[in-house]
Amino acid sequence: MSGLSGIWVYLAASPLTWLGVTLVAFVLAMRIGAFLGNSPLANSVLVSAALIIPALLVTRTPYQIYFEGAQFVHFLLGPATVSLAVPLYRNRDAVKRSRLPIVVALIAGALTAIGSALAIAALFGAPPDVLASIAPKSVSAPIAMELANGIGGIPSLAAVLVILTGITGAVIVTPLMNALGITDYRARGFAVGLAAHGIGTARALQVSDVAGAFSGIAMALNGAFTAALIVGVMQLL
Amino acid sequence: MAVNADHPLRPADWVTGFAVLILCQLAGEAMVQLLRIVSPGFVFPGPVAGMLLLVLILNRFAERARSTIAVANGLLGILALLFVPSAVGIMQHWAVIQAWGLPLLLAVIGSTVLTLLVTVYAFIVTDRWVERRRR
Numbered sequence: 001m002s003g004l005s006g007i008w009v010y011l012a013a014s015p016l017t018w019l020g021v022t023l024v025a026f027v028l029a030m031r032i033g034a035f036l037g038n039s040p041l042a043n044s045v046l047v048s049a050a051l052i053i054p055a056l057l058v059t060r061t062p063y064q065i066y067f068e069g070a071q072f073v074h075f076l077l078g079p080a081t082v083s084l085a086v087p088l089y090r091n092r093d094a095v096k097r098s099r100l101p102i103v104v105a106l107i108a109g110a111l112t113a114i115g116s117a118l119a120i121a122a123l124f125g126a127p128p129d130v131l132a133s134i135a136p137k138s139v140s141a142p143i144a145m146e147l148a149n150g151i152g153g154i155p156s157l158a159a160v161l162v163i164l165t166g167i168t169g170a171v172i173v174t175p176l177m178n179a180l181g182i183t184d185y186r187a188r189g190f191a192v193g194l195a196a197h198g199i200g201t202a203r204a205l206q207v208s209d210v211a212g213a214f215s216g217i218a219m220a221l222n223g224a225f226t227a228a229l230i231v232g233v234m235q236l237l
Numbered sequence: 238m239a240v241n242a243d244h245p246l247r248p249a250d251w252v253t254g255f256a257v258l259i260l261c262q263l264a265g266e267a268m269v270q271l272l273r274i275v276s277p278g279f280v281f282p283g284p285v286a287g288m289l290l291l292v293l294i295l296n297r298f299a300e301r302a303r304s305t306i307a308v309a310n311g312l313l314g315i316l317a318l319l320f321v322p323s324a325v326g327i328m329q330h331w332a333v334i335q336a337w338g339l340p341l342l343l344a345v346i347g348s349t350v351l352t353l354l355v356t357v358y359a360f361i362v363t364d365r366w367v368e369r370r371r372r
Contacts, residue, residue: 022325026318044317049324056328063329070322076312077319079258081284082265083309085291089299092292101363109356117348124340130333134344138352141323146280160330161345163323168349176350182357187364191356195349202316212313218356220285227280235278 012059018069025051038206040174045199046167077198081140084201084216091213098186102217105187109194109218110225113138133157136230137165139223140197147230162197169196170203185211193218246307254308261287261294 011017029047036042056066067074088095095102117134126134132153136144141162148158173192182188185208192200193215201219205212246254265287272279295302327334334341 022321023318026321045320045324048318048321049327052321052325053328056325063326066325067322070325073319074322078262078284078287079255080312080316080319081282082258082261082287082291083312085261085288085295086306086309087313088288089292089295092296098360098364100367101360104363105356105360108359109352112355113348113352116351117344120344120347121340124343126337126340126344130337130341134341137345137348140282143280143282150278150280154333156326157330157333159323160327160333161341163320163327164342164345165349166320167324168346169353172346172350173353176353177357180357182361184361184364187357187360190360191353194356195352198316199320202320205313205316216288220288223282223285231278231280 012061013065015069015072018061018066019072020069021052021055022048022070022073040171040203043167043171043203045202046171081198084212084220087205087209087213088216091210094186094210095213095217098214101187102190102214102221105190106194106218106221106225109191110138110222110229113195113222114226114229129153130157134161136226137161138195138197139226140219143223143227147227151230151234163199166196166199169200173200173203174207186214189214190218194222197223246304250304251308254304254306257294257302257305258287258291258308258312261291263287264290 025048026044028051029042029044032047033039033042033044052066055061056063114135117137118131121131121134129152132151133148133155135151135153136147136158139147139162141159144158144162145155147153149155169192173188173196177188177191189204189208189211192204192211196203197219201212201215204215262284265285266283268286268290269279269281269283272281291305295306299306
């Protein structure tokens with residue numbers, strides 16, 4: 001028995017184990033999604049996390065050990081973000097033609113994202129450090145963490161809220177837009193990229209190439225605009 | 238644009254394509270760091286700067302970027318997978334989630350729905366206005 005548990009001690013600490021678990025969980029999540037007719041509720045990020053977290057809790061594996069394996073997947077986020085240039089280039093004519101709607105939707109959306117999150121959280125009496133952590137929730141995690149840090153928030157809480165926002169947007173966008181009868185995939189993509197950054201963009205790419213391109217540009221623009229806005233307001237105060 | 242079936246990518250092409258993506262990201266990170274020397278408060282993601290750089294490259298050399306486009310399409314196809322490690326990170330924050338869970342969840346869901354609505358209608362209304370003026 002001690003031989004077997006020795007093997008487990010070795011495996012549980014090996015990055016290979018948790019990299020493998022991450023890949024297998026994602027494949028399972030895709031299968032579950034396909035089985036449920038690609039329902040947006042069976043979001044692959046959400047289902048994967050729901051499979052992996054209990055496994056880590058049961059085996060008493062700390063997140064840091066898990067991440068030593070999972071970091072190899074996480075690292076690809078950088079080159080994947082660069083890759084968004086391809087759908088953007090492919091749909092460059094549509095993007096150029098939509099310049100004005102893009103600017104107006106960016107300003108309106110970014111202000112709503114920050115303002116409404118602050119307003120709802122403040123309504124429940126959230127303290128200032130929690131408010132500062134939720135303000136940048138619609139931009140991608142590295143920017144949100146840096147912004148939260150700059151305005152007295154908690155960077156790791158900001159990262160959690162960013163992920164929750166991304167999953168929420170990716171799950172809600174398709175049923176919401178369908179219910180409203182909105183068929184303009186430029187507008188749908190732009191909205192989900194602005195509200196739900198990369199996780200929303202991953203969903204948009206599954207739905208349509210046009211939506212993916214506009215989601216990518218919305219994510220990029222909102223990251224820059226929200227950063228400029230929060231840094232600018234901070235310098236005024 | 239699409240990978241031509243008559244000329245499948247050679248093994249080295251995948252490496253070339255991946256190298257272009259990595260080098261664009263590296264150049265983007267370097268540009269952001271340079272700008273931060275001038276203005277320390279400047280916040281901008283390096284990978285997004287790399288994305289803008291790649292758009293410029295594709296504008297000029299699209300016909301020679303077949304391998305880059307193929308690798309980029311491959312990565313974008315599994316974009317959701319790349320967010321799984323961060324999503325699992327939620328497990329580190331049970332304490333905050335227990336203390337502020339419901340208000341935070343309501344703020345996240347409410348604000349996300351509002352943001353989607355405002356953004357999509359701002360886009361559509363402006364687009365219709367532009368189209369009417371063009372005619």
